[in-house]
Amino acid sequence: MAETEVSKKRKRPIVRLAVLLLSHSVLVSVICCTAGVFGLLLLPVLAKNTYISENALMPGSASSMLSNQEVSEANKLIKELNNLHSNPLGATTESHGIIAKYMSNLGAQVNNHKFHPQLNQFHPLHFFSGPDSGVMQENSTRSLYGINTVGIIRAPRGDGKEAIVLVTPYNAVKGGVRETLSLGIAYSVFSLLTRVTWLAKDIIWLVADSQYGEYAPVAAWLRDYHTPAFSNLDSLNTETCHVGNNNFESKISYGIRRSGTMAAALVLGVAYGNENEDTLGIYAEASNGQMPNLDLINIVHYLAVHRQGLRVKVEQFHWLLNSKWVKSLGEVFESLGKMVKTLNPDWKLGISAADYVEGAATLASSLYHQALGVPTGPHGAFRDYQVDAITLEFSLRISFDRLDRRNDFLLHGGRLIEGVIRSVNNLLEKFHQSFFLYLLTSPSKFVSVGVYMIAFALLVAPLPVVAASLYAKTLDLNPTSEKDKSATSNELGSVLQSWKWLNSVKTVFVVHFWGATVSLLPYFISQIPDSDPTTNFSVWILLSILSLEILRWILVSPSSHIYGLPQGEWAILKSATISSFFIGLGLMSVINFATAEIGALLMVPMALMAHPLKLDVRGQSLRSILRMICNLVLGVISFPPATFFVFKGVIEGFSGIKAGDFWNWVESLWAWNSATYLYIAARS
Amino acid sequence: LAPLAAFGWVMGTHLSLYPGVLIIPLILLLGNGPDAPPRKLFLQRRCSKGGKNPSSDSSCQEEELFNQSKLPITFSWKPVIHFLFWASIWSVYVLVLCGISVKQNGGMLEMFKSTYGFILTVEDLSPNIGVLWYFFAEVFEFFRNFFLIVFHMNILVMILPLAIRLNHRPCFLAFVYIAISSMLKSYPSVGDSALYLGLLGWFVFELADLQFSFFLFWGCVGVSLLSPVMHNLWIWRGTGNANFYYATAMAFACFQIVLVVESVSAILNYDRKLRKLSVTKPVDGKS
Numbered sequence: 001m002a003e004t005e006v007s008k009k010r011k012r013p014i015v016r017l018a019v020l021l022l023s024h025s026v027l028v029s030v031i032c033c034t035a036g037v038f039g040l041l042l043l044p045v046l047a048k049n050t051y052i053s054e055n056a057l058m059p060g061s062a063s064s065m066l067s068n069q070e071v072s073e074a075n076k077l078i079k080e081l082n083n084l085h086s087n088p089l090g091a092t093t094e095s096h097g098i099i100a101k102y103m104s105n106l107g108a109q110v111n112n113h114k115f116h117p118q119l120n121q122f123h124p125l126h127f128f129s130g131p132d133s134g135v136m137q138e139n140s141t142r143s144l145y146g147i148n149t150v151g152i153i154r155a156p157r158g159d160g161k162e163a164i165v166l167v168t169p170y171n172a173v174k175g176g177v178r179e180t181l182s183l184g185i186a187y188s189v190f191s192l193l194t195r196v197t198w199l200a201k202d203i204i205w206l207v208a209d210s211q212y213g214e215y216a217p218v219a220a221w222l223r224d225y226h227t228p229a230f231s232n233l234d235s236l237n238t239e240t241c242h243v244g245n246n247n248f249e250s251k252i253s254y255g256i257r258r259s260g261t262m263a264a265a266l267v268l269g270v271a272y273g274n275e276n277e278d279t280l281g282i283y284a285e286a287s288n289g290q291m292p293n294l295d296l297i298n299i300v301h302y303l304a305v306h307r308q309g310l311r312v313k314v315e316q317f318h319w320l321l322n323s324k325w326v327k328s329l330g331e332v333f334e335s336l337g338k339m340v341k342t343l344n345p346d347w348k349l350g351i352s353a354a355d356y357v358e359g360a361a362t363l364a365s366s367l368y369h370q371a372l373g374v375p376t377g378p379h380g381a382f383r384d385y386q387v388d389a390i391t392l393e394f395s396l397r398i399s400f401d402r403l404d405r406r407n408d409f410l411l412h413g414g415r416l417i418e419g420v421i422r423s424v425n426n427l428l429e430k431f432h433q434s435f436f437l438y439l440l441t442s443p444s445k446f447v448s449v450g451v452y453m454i455a456f457a458l459l460v461a462p463l464p465v466v467a468a469s470l471y472a473k474t475l476d477l478n479p480t481s482e483k484d485k486s487a488t489s490n491e492l493g494s495v496l497q498s499w500k501w502l503n504s505v506k507t508v509f510v511v512h513f514w515g516a517t518v519s520l521l522p523y524f525i526s527q528i529p530d531s532d533p534t535t536n537f538s539v540w541i542l543l544s545i546l547s548l549e550i551l552r553w554i555l556v557s558p559s560s561h562i563y564g565l566p567q568g569e570w571a572i573l574k575s576a577t578i579s580s581f582f583i584g585l586g587l588m589s590v591i592n593f594a595t596a597e598i599g600a601l602l603m604v605p606m607a608l609m610a611h612p613l614k615l616d617v618r619g620q621s622l623r624s625i626l627r628m629i630c631n632l633v634l635g636v637i638s639f640p641p642a643t644f645f646v647f648k649g650v651i652e653g654f655s656g657i658k659a660g661d662f663w664n665w666v667e668s669l670w671a672w673n674s675a676t677y678l679y680i681a682a683r684s
Numbered sequence: 685l686a687p688l689a690a691f692g693w694v695m696g697t698h699l700s701l702y703p704g705v706l707i708i709p710l711i712l713l714l715g716n717g718p719d720a721p722p723r724k725l726f727l728q729r730r731c732s733k734g735g736k737n738p739s740s741d742s743s744c745q746e747e748e749l750f751n752q753s754k755l756p757i758t759f760s761w762k763p764v765i766h767f768l769f770w771a772s773i774w775s776v777y778v779l780v781l782c783g784i785s786v787k788q789n790g791g792m793l794e795m796f797k798s799t800y801g802f803i804l805t806v807e808d809l810s811p812n813i814g815v816l817w818y819f820f821a822e823v824f825e826f827f828r829n830f831f832l833i834v835f836h837m838n839i840l841v842m843i844l845p846l847a848i849r850l851n852h853r854p855c856f857l858a859f860v861y862i863a864i865s866s867m868l869k870s871y872p873s874v875g876d877s878a879l880y881l882g883l884l885g886w887f888v889f890e891l892a893d894l895q896f897s898f899f900l901f902w903g904c905v906g907v908s909l910l911s912p913v914m915h916n917l918w919i920w921r922g923t924g925n926a927n928f929y930y931a932t933a934m935a936f937a938c939f940q941i942v943l944v945v946e947s948v949s950a951i952l953n954y955d956r957k958l959r960k961l962s963v964t965k966p967v968d969g970k971s
Contacts (some may be wrong), residue, residue: 264837273937290921290923384920386922434800436923437923468899498899499888499892499895500761501898507899575898578897580902580905583902583905583906586906586910587906587909587910587913590910590913590914591913591917651826
């Protein structure tokens, strides 16, 4: 008796609020969902200007030392490499030889790194254990190999414990002026850095062999760099290499030289551009939605805009730039901003419509690329080892053949890189001051995690409320009576009633297990040799349906009657599903926020509104019919292949879609160890 | 029965120190006989057979006192002494075997220091799902012994009150002991939690009224999935720190505490309900 009094007293403050929330769960969920979507649309307005957080960096405070002398040396290298392409057969080894010669002439330590490109790796559980530190298992790709050339400048005043890395992907077989230009910039900076007095960290210049893609050589080099091997490999790796026609023998020794932890890495590339001015493109997204520290982007942006006069751009979704509803939304926000300003001039929430449209396009692109989890450049390999890295892509107005334009370009690009390296050189610790979790709405505006998490939390908040309210409703429907007349039978009944939710939980887990098997199927399907994407896709669908039927036969007991559930049992099933969905979304938002946000946008409405179609068909009211239609539409949308097709159709106009497209997309996803893939499979 | 129980207990204590507290429910179980019904209810049953009207309550109590002296004391010491004898034999046996096998590695003292001493002094502070490692990473050297005593007392202090309250249900007492020791031991792991969660099925009927079971279940699932994610964020990605991982360990401990408290209260409610039913049932039956 004393307990019931105490429990009554306990019921007052918090439990009453909870009861209030639960009884109005529909209203709460509608409000929270719309607030969440509105918050997401509001993000470009809430973006702040970027600023340099780490005071030690001080970008641009020293005048640049790069002069025409280094540029002319770079021109020599470019000329020699371009002449090489007249003879493509020995091009690879000869270009390596030339680059190595130039590097060692400067006084740097050179070594060649041999790697075997690993194709089609699928390691879904790698997320939990970190990057692949094991030895390669497949020997079938041993015939393919590439050679990276690595040059290291040891800092005269440093202790050799830290390094800054410059990466230039170079495809010797394809060649082209574009690639040699990036080598030229890097060489000019490299030659300056051998003579400079302020260097405190070692400089590593990696000329990556990008025959098999740009990402593979960088990832292979990083893997070998970070896994120490304690045998004397230098003698084992010396090979002689014969090039058939020329009888050209050269001894190339392979090995790896190390320098210490990497403070930052820059990947350089040059692209043909047809814009109106010189632009610099920054690509920052790494694997699984990780981003480098915002300070690195800030340094590059500051130096490019304020010192070198370049225009900086980040990727945007161009189809959003021209879309009407975004423009109208921008105008709405502009007017809202003006209204707010009249209320209180201190609040600077105003933003012009054009800015909003650009911000929305960049934000959408940023979200999309982070959500996919596929790195947008070779810099993605560095993030797995906690090194901040970005890819810089220069593009010029006119073609590169005019020498004065080329020299101008080399000078400006070289000065930019030198400024960045000088700033990073000042660091005593690795980047930690600025944000790691952010979304860019323009090269100089960002949204940090504290802001975008609120929009996500609003969107996801109705889920536990609805789950708790459904569970409470089922508890009320089956009251445990305390009549003593039929004590024993009632006891048994009440025992079974209170553990009844275990059945629905079992069903939920069976469905998740099916999702996991479906996600693992492509690995086995891809082992089938010589099949094109469409066949693969159809095989995948068949096998998934088959496994679903098998699981249903084995695990779902005949007593639970999925199709003919009474009202109470169906509510528990929905409650269990929503709880597991909430936990999954919460976890995913910690791992890769963008995936969780997009998943929540697509699936929270569906989850909240799900209702058995049979019951809706029987009910005649307008509300149930509306609900049924909504459920069908939302259910179709949230099934990933359907979403993919719909979006692609909206973007590209329904003309070029094949079923094989989805397979290719999925393959590219799991080739990058993406947690997105697991997430999509778990949600299906 | 006694030798088998003794063997199990000795091996459990030898492998990790904490099953040693299970000696109390073992003694209770062996003393009462393994299939004895809970003693209090038994007494109540006998008492209510006679009385019909409320005034018979007082006579019921007198009868109870009277009966107590007359009841054969069902707690017999003979199996207990048998058990203790076998326990000592097994422990001597195990210790002799250990002594022989560790002779070249430094003898018995070394073995005790590195097995029991290690558990008691918490030397290794690598992160686990428990709550001790973070705490002992921060404590000053001067106070370390004091905090060691506090943390071990945390388990020992709970033994006696629980034994007094739950001595009519030795199986459940064992369950609660296992749960508490798996939560508060110096190096817990998920396997310890799995042990007592498996034993939860033993009491399905009694725990039917467990409040918050749904919430607890999803909470445990969520925390156990969140824990490796936080570990990854801390160690592999570098965007988190030890606090993230420790927060999940604390949340896990919270859920375990709620589970233990709620299950104990559910068992006590069940006993009360049984007692009420057994009092009123004969009345209804006769009316």
